[in-house]
Amino acid sequence: MNTSHSNPPKLLLRFFKWFCDPRLHKYLEGDLLELYEYNIEKQGLKKAKWKFSWEVFKLFRPGIIKSFEGTQRLNNYGMIKNYYKVSMRSILRNKTFSFLNISGLSVGIASCILILIYVNNELSYDTYNSNYENTYRVIHYYGEQGAEPNFSSLPTNEYQVWGNAPAAPSMQSFFPEVHQVFRFTSDSPWLISYNGITFSETGILFADSTAFDVFDWKMLAGDPKTALVRPNTVVLTKELAKKYFGDENPVGKTIIMDTEDPFEVTGVVEVPSNSHFFFNGLISMSTFKNRRPGIFDSWGYVDFYTYFTLKPGASIDILKQKVPEFLEANYTDDQNYYIDFEPLSDAYLHSEAGRQPGAIGSIGNIYIFTSVAIFILLIACINFMNLSTARSVERAKEVAIRKTIGSQRSALIYQFLVEAIIITLIASLFAAVLVFAGHSLLETISGKTLPINWLFSIQNVLLGLAAVLFIGVVAGSYPAFVLSTFRPITVLKGSFKASSSGIWLRKSLVVLQFSLSIILLAGAAVVSSQLDFLQKYNMGFDSDQMLVVDFGYDGLVQQKREYIKQRFNNHKDVEMASVSRAAPGDFFPNAGTGITDPISGEIVYKGPAIYEVDEDFIPTYKMNIVAGRNFSDDFPLDSANALILNESAAKLYGYSNPEDIIGKSFEQWGREGKVVGVVKDFNYVSLHEEVEPLSLRFGTRYNVSVFSLKINSQDFSKTLAELESIWQEIIPHRPFDTRFVDQNFNAQYESDERFGMIFSIFSGLAIFVACLGLFGLTIYSTAQRNKEIGVRKVLGATTTRIVALLSKDFLTLFIISLIISIPLSWYVMNSWLDGFAYRISLGFEIFATSALITLLVAFITMSFKTVSAALSNPIDSLRDE
């Protein structure tokens, strides 16, 4: 017999036995073994073994592999075929129900996928960076002078991302773990001219030459290593390059910035849409350094965002621990100052720090959207379950006969599961179409580019199929298990009725659907009324018809500012004109400001925000002075030694009565003098936050960049044209760059509005899906009570009574859902509203309205069927008895 050393691999033999047609197996195996022995003799054991495996694998081919038919597997295969056939038949036979199911499910799945696309995009922010994991940014805490706060427990919302210049180089030299440091400034508008065309461009930043080492922005032209090294070089985005250069290669060309300085274009860059900040152009930081070298050593001058990468293996925690040491060695001012680090992965969704470089997302909204997606899908699945169980009586006979013939329960379960999966599959095909149609709409509403190519990876397609299977099984499991329990005897004897437990479950599912719908609708109502509230909120200043002319700190304009103001004032439609550093809603700095303390009498330093304005600013914006006076020409020294505060700032310095702070000494950014006035609080940032302390000082040369014109005009375009001609006459080199304050201000609520819009749309879809289900149930229940209705009509019931009778059941369910959903939605929406400092109070009427709407929609849906049932001729339903 065989010697053990020559035994072929057992595993392979087993594999062969598994796939080989049993009729062939014995002889083929014999041949294989013979060949193996033969090869051992001829070529040695090793080669023989290898050849043997190869031979086995080559046998894995059609003809040798056992067929699915003709063996003991025949039954399963046949059954699956039969499941499919029966399912298709039943889908085609009940066209209404199939239509309701498929349309509900496809809308549900499509909404779910669309939300998934959106959420995925939100989560993908900044992940295009290869250094994503070890890129961090510095967040700064600018405290007051005096007692040091406990920095280790300082919440991140006390910090701001906007910081100073010297932190970056100091960190680079102090921390050996830091690899690359990159700074950029806040954006400002620049005039760009090339070949005689001039535009004012926003979003131009100064950036360190390490930009392309830290961020993976795609350099379309130019050398990323050297592009931002020399002074007076600029890198443009693709869009901007196209605007000025068309199809020309811009690299090496010279553009004129702000009408005087020639800048060399050294690169064209493309920034992915899922970046947490944006720009249109980058100017080399060395340009800035040449212009204002002083601020690069000043720890108090705030205009920089600092990002850095860590060397591989370095830990951010060690850096955090060494921060006190670092500040000890580098920071010399006496103001409280501390830094912390935030990972890039937190920058878009998880950052609470103030003064972000770009619009940030909200993780809360993502949770809300995700739950909406789940709700919609749940509602669609419930539809399916309800409709299937409702129709169980119809299917009961089929089940009974199958059972009598000998079908096992498991086979019936499979039957119904297959049916559910097929419906889900069809629905998901429709859903795919809906997704393609809805995608561009979603892009418009969300204002974002939402890439969908990631959906088509093999992994995701498989995941999608798994999801279809899962939804099918979830939606089909209850009907499958219920229907398969029917006892053939009761059914076939004719005494079968839908069991009471089934009705109970169906009712609770309807309650769940109603509750989810009411929650979503109430949510949408709360969101939209809050947004409405924000729009109409009295900001404390006049933003109506307030035109802002931006001249970007243009030197010539600043020189002629009084003359220009006068010329504007002379125009009949201009009520008043003012010049300032920024208009409400714009960016503004904070300034370390010292004011005499009411108790100790010493100067105390705090960091209120600062506006630099002229004497006409407060009257132009119709703000109210509550104490003291405005800046005035009567006091020529106002431009150097007067300060106006808002009420919050007065309180910040310990003066609860604004009158008391008038005449106190102040020190701020190199000026000393007296506080002359207190202005009533106005909302200059956003209604998400309380009014923050603000100081207003007189803006001198180089510190102002906008005119604010209060217009009172019937014909806006005419007024604008006339103002422009005045402008062009005085300042021919600069375009007349205007915007409206309320537009600008409302832009802050854009993301809220988009959120509200998306939320409302999907809530609407959820209610639509729920209504489809309700409609199906109504069809079913009216059909069940057909005879009852007939008898009632014969006995003299009116149409209204019958409609009421048919709707009564659902009304009860509706009331139960109200009881469940209102507290829930109240809780959820209350916590959403907590994100706003100025918010509506959640009144009864919002819930009443949304409940009423849901009820109305439900009634309309049902009435399609109930009314026609009530109007039908009783003969039709009673004749067959």
Place this chain on the structure above:
Amino acid sequence: MKNKGLGEFEELVLLAVCILEDSAYGISVKKEVEKHSGRSILLGAVHITLYRLQDKGFLKSELGGNTEKRGDRRKRLFQITQAGMKQLKASQEVRQKMWQFIPQLKPST
């Protein structure tokens, strides 16, 4: 079976069975065909073909004795049937006939 004709490979296998007379089974057929045709042949292909030919009625088979080499597995030995022989001959005739009509083979050129 729909197609009663012979494929090229089937013909080779059938011929090999004829040559081997009483000892035609998987490996021997494979070796025989390889020997004459000079190409390497898959064992699986040989088996499929043998069974297909049996289904067509050109071969019959019986279980042979087991040999030590095969680890106790018995051989299935194949023999050609009358129908198989007829088919083989028929296909040979067809070829012969056609060969005659190829002009290049005529001595006069």
